[in-house]
Amino acid sequence: MESLATPRRAGSSQRVLPRHARAHNLTLLLRTLFHGGAMSRADLARETGLTRVTTSDLVAHLLERELVVEKGVRAPSGPGKPAVLVDLDRHGIQVVALDLAGAEENVGALMDLTGAVLDRRIRTRATVGSGDDAVDEVVDLARSLVDVADGRVLGVGVGSPGIISEDGQVLEAPNFGWEAVPLRDRLEDALGVPTVVGNDANAAALAEHTFGQAEPDMFLVRVGRGVGGALLVRGELVVGSAQAAGEIGHVQVGEGDGPECACGKTGCLEAWLSVPQLTRMLEEADASHPGGDRAHEQVLREAGGRLALVLAPIVGALNLSDVVIAAPHELFGGTLLDAALEKLRSHTLSRFHTHVRLRVPLQSDDLVLQGGLVMVLSAELGVS
Amino acid sequence: MESLATPRRAGSSQRVLPRHARAHNLTLLLRTLFHGGAMSRADLARETGLTRVTTSDLVAHLLERELVVEKGVRAPSGPGKPAVLVDLDRHGIQVVALDLAGAEENVGALMDLTGAVLDRRIRTRATVGSGDDAVDEVVDLARSLVDVADGRVLGVGVGSPGIISEDGQVLEAPNFGWEAVPLRDRLEDALGVPTVVGNDANAAALAEHTFGQAEPDMFLVRVGRGVGGALLVRGELVVGSAQAAGEIGHVQVGEGDGPECACGKTGCLEAWLSVPQLTRMLEEADASHPGGDRAHEQVLREAGGRLALVLAPIVGALNLSDVVIAAPHELFGGTLLDAALEKLRSHTLSRFHTHVRLRVPLQSDDLVLQGGLVMVLSAELGVS
DNA sequence: CATGTTTGTAAGTATGGCTTACAAAGCGGC
DNA sequence: GCCGCTTTGTAAGCCATACTTACAAACATG
Numbered sequence: 001m002e003s004l005a006t007p008r009r010a011g012s013s014q015r016v017l018p019r020h021a022r023a024h025n026l027t028l029l030l031r032t033l034f035h036g037g038a039m040s041r042a043d044l045a046r047e048t049g050l051t052r053v054t055t056s057d058l059v060a061h062l063l064e065r066e067l068v069v070e071k072g073v074r075a076p077s078g079p080g081k082p083a084v085l086v087d088l089d090r091h092g093i094q095v096v097a098l099d100l101a102g103a104e105e106n107v108g109a110l111m112d113l114t115g116a117v118l119d120r121r122i123r124t125r126a127t128v129g130s131g132d133d134a135v136d137e138v139v140d141l142a143r144s145l146v147d148v149a150d151g152r153v154l155g156v157g158v159g160s161p162g163i164i165s166e167d168g169q170v171l172e173a174p175n176f177g178w179e180a181v182p183l184r185d186r187l188e189d190a191l192g193v194p195t196v197v198g199n200d201a202n203a204a205a206l207a208e209h210t211f212g213q214a215e216p217d218m219f220l221v222r223v224g225r226g227v228g229g230a231l232l233v234r235g236e237l238v239v240g241s242a243q244a245a246g247e248i249g250h251v252q253v254g255e256g257d258g259p260e261c262a263c264g265k266t267g268c269l270e271a272w273l274s275v276p277q278l279t280r281m282l283e284e285a286d287a288s289h290p291g292g293d294r295a296h297e298q299v300l301r302e303a304g305g306r307l308a309l310v311l312a313p314i315v316g317a318l319n320l321s322d323v324v325i326a327a328p329h330e331l332f333g334g335t336l337l338d339a340a341l342e343k344l345r346s347h348t349l350s351r352f353h354t355h356v357r358l359r360v361p362l363q364s365d366d367l368v369l370q371g372g373l374v375m376v377l378s379a380e381l382g383v384s
Numbered sequence: 385m386e387s388l389a390t391p392r393r394a395g396s397s398q399r400v401l402p403r404h405a406r407a408h409n410l411t412l413l414l415r416t417l418f419h420g421g422a423m424s425r426a427d428l429a430r431e432t433g434l435t436r437v438t439t440s441d442l443v444a445h446l447l448e449r450e451l452v453v454e455k456g457v458r459a460p461s462g463p464g465k466p467a468v469l470v471d472l473d474r475h476g477i478q479v480v481a482l483d484l485a486g487a488e489e490n491v492g493a494l495m496d497l498t499g500a501v502l503d504r505r506i507r508t509r510a511t512v513g514s515g516d517d518a519v520d521e522v523v524d525l526a527r528s529l530v531d532v533a534d535g536r537v538l539g540v541g542v543g544s545p546g547i548i549s550e551d552g553q554v555l556e557a558p559n560f561g562w563e564a565v566p567l568r569d570r571l572e573d574a575l576g577v578p579t580v581v582g583n584d585a586n587a588a589a590l591a592e593h594t595f596g597q598a599e600p601d602m603f604l605v606r607v608g609r610g611v612g613g614a615l616l617v618r619g620e621l622v623v624g625s626a627q628a629a630g631e632i633g634h635v636q637v638g639e640g641d642g643p644e645c646a647c648g649k650t651g652c653l654e655a656w657l658s659v660p661q662l663t664r665m666l667e668e669a670d671a672s673h674p675g676g677d678r679a680h681e682q683v684l685r686e687a688g689g690r691l692a693l694v695l696a697p698i699v700g701a702l703n704l705s706d707v708v709i710a711a712p713h714e715l716f717g718g719t720l721l722d723a724a725l726e727k728l729r730s731h732t733l734s735r736f737h738t739h740v741r742l743r744v745p746l747q748s749d750d751l752v753l754q755g756g757l758v759m760v761l762s763a764e765l766g767v768s
Numbered sequence: 769c770a771t772g773t774t775t776g777t778a779a780g781t782a783t784g785g786c787t788t789a790c791a792a793a794g795c796g797g798c
Numbered sequence: 799g800c801c802g803c804t805t806t807g808t809a810a811g812c813c814a815t816a817c818t819t820a821c822a823a824a825c826a827t828g
């Protein structure tokens with residue numbers, strides 16, 4: 001199906017024809033429904049500013065494409081002809097989302113437009129397969145989910161670690177041994193379904209933006225084996241000059257003292273914060289001071305402080321009001337968060353930055369999958 | 385004149401009518417001419433993808449509005465009817481730009497579209513006038529320049545210190561005693577000319593983007609009495625959650641040790657870097673080690689290092705490839721820059737950030753004025 | 769039950785870019 | 799010199815799209 005959304009390579013200097021305007025207005029309706037829920041054509045007209053006549057025409061188009069369904073009349077509450085509700089086909093349209101960021105397994109899910117997981121499959125990765133085998137594993141996982149769908153599969157959305165170009169090539173993903181792998185094209189060719197591939201942290205940020213309570217300007221820090229991040233400005237991802245925006249794991253903190261990092265430098269944020277590293281330091285503290293919580297707390301406070309040192313200039317430069325830490329809540333949700341927030345506030349304190357929110361979502365396991373969904377919605381429907 | 389550019393309050397969820405498409409295509413032509421220089425209607429058609437017929441029609445519209453002029457036929461170089469060149473009226477259309485960021489004076493200029501300064505006026509500010517008197521001084525300066533124009537004045541663009549809302553209110557500018565002053569409306573009402581007001585650092589960044597060699601993603605640090613900044617992502621200003629993006633002067637560096645800052649904290653970037661502060665520290669170093677360059681150098685290296693510590697996370701998070709320091713070249717251009725660049729590179733070094741450019745333009749005096757021009761061009765013509 | 773209100777659609781209009789066609793003005797080969 | 803060829807720019811008519819106007823359907827209320 002022809003995509004309704006803006007073209008993939010959006011040249012900002014592009015002529016606008018009547019059909020583009022129409023496509024824009026169609027996605028406007030979809031967006032309005034997506035956020036506003038089921039409503040009548042007349043409601044849509046009021047919301048969008050289009051006339052009832054035009055709205056009817058556009059809705060007819062969307063009905064024909066089976067993106068939108070009629071949901072019967074609304075219980076009449078006043079005078080006038082009762083309204084017929086229309087809505088996105090929230091359950092009939094489905095999306096396959098993949099999360100390739102797990103330490104040892106690929107996770108896939110079949111989701112509907114609400115983000116509900118209809119089916120979930122976890123595939124342990126074959127040890128040290130070549131890059132090509134790894135691609136095949138991903139394709140197989142996606143295919144099994146596409147096959148099980150009982151609705152229309154709108155697309156496949158993949159959150160992958162590594163640096164990913166705008167056309168869905170994985171430029172670098174060391175843990176897969178991938179280099180310039182055209183993952184999107186491989187999936188599209190194999191499955192015949194529109195596919196989007198994005199960085200896992202970026203996917204998580206999009207998910208938090210669409211399904212969470214994120215502000216339109218937000219920085220998300222993802223902590224797992226490594227430390228990554230993603231940046232949203234006005235609800236849109238910042239990609240950076242080398243598609244590597246958000247990659248703050250190997251920024252040195254402060255003067256660069258601190259633990260050695262796998263990358264060869266010392267005092268990288270990742271060397272302070274990554275889950276393996278942090279766990280190790282906590283174990284050491286517990287071992288050297290058995291029973292005493294002080295050393296344990298101290299490690300967490302130190303890590304939080306280091307995180308804040310890196311975040312402070314970012315928060316200041318972007319005047320952010322929202323920072324999300326997508327990390328294991330049991331490690332990051334308590335002392336570490338408190339210490340980081342305290343230091344972040346004091347470091348950026350001025351009459352401008354009245355309020356910075358820093359939070360660790362209780363549950364961030366499905367963020368990347370939801371991000372895959374959001375990427376597909378955005379690419380295929382212009383909704384997000 | 386009705387503006388061709390996108391409306392001031394650009395609701396992203398807005399219906400698109402045929403007339404909007406036309407406005408877009410008109411600005412597309414203007415942009416193409418602005419960057420491509422004089423060319424024929426047929427050239428324009430090829431560049432934009434519009435048909436020759438449509439291009440002719442649009443150009444006729446622009447000629448009627450006197451935004452574009454015919455510049456005679458091009459010397460025929462091959463077969464075919466010789467082309468008639470059209471171009472923006474680069475000298476006939478003029479803009480008044482104001483720079484209110486000077487320590488003791490307001491600077492104004494009458495400029496043409498090329499950025500050439502046709503007339504420049506400097507007004508020393510009356511000492512400690514009330515906020516209202518300060519506005520009157522600004523209005524008078526602008527009026528004197530509008531009056532002297534021999535072409536059409538397209539608009540007035542003002543770069544002012546402080547926090548400025550998108551509708552041109554100066555929310556805060558302590559040194560003028562301004563608080564929520566509707567500077568744009570005051571100027572528009574007094575002069576009857578479309579006016580844009582923006583933060584001075586933002587203006588400088590726009591100027592560097594349009595007239596300099598800036599990448600589309602860029603951070604600009606402005607150092608004078610204070611330290612400010614501005615951020616461009618994909619060529620567009622980031623405004624931030626409280627219109628205060630770029631304001632990194634009062635971010636504490638590292639652990640927050642260091643000189644006391646006027647704001648009450650210690651170790652703010654401004655306390656390390658501002659011109660008065662830096663000059664003072666250099667004088668102290670020179671006094672305590674007369675004739676010895678080492679202490680002098682050390683102060684500069686230290687300041688550069690501190691700057692790099694703040695920039696590193698920003699460069700990493702945004703994957704920037706370009707950072708501009710708009711500051712006195714004699715202070716910042718040598719040792720300080722070298723030290724900062726060295727530290728910035730080592731701190732962000734990874735396989736992603738292959739190349740960060742950090743530079744101090746030799747001449748940054750007129751950046752804010754040029755930024756005023758760019759703001760007007762962007763607001764009135766959609767060009768930048 | 770008459771009246772008023774709201775929804776949704778039908779018919780015709782206005783806008784804007786497109787296609788097709790052509791005149792104007794130059795070059796080059798004979 | 800002249801005939802074809804190329805390129806530019808415009809004229810005439812076409813098509814897509816949103817608009818205005820008008821109206822039927824279906825309900826509530828006095």
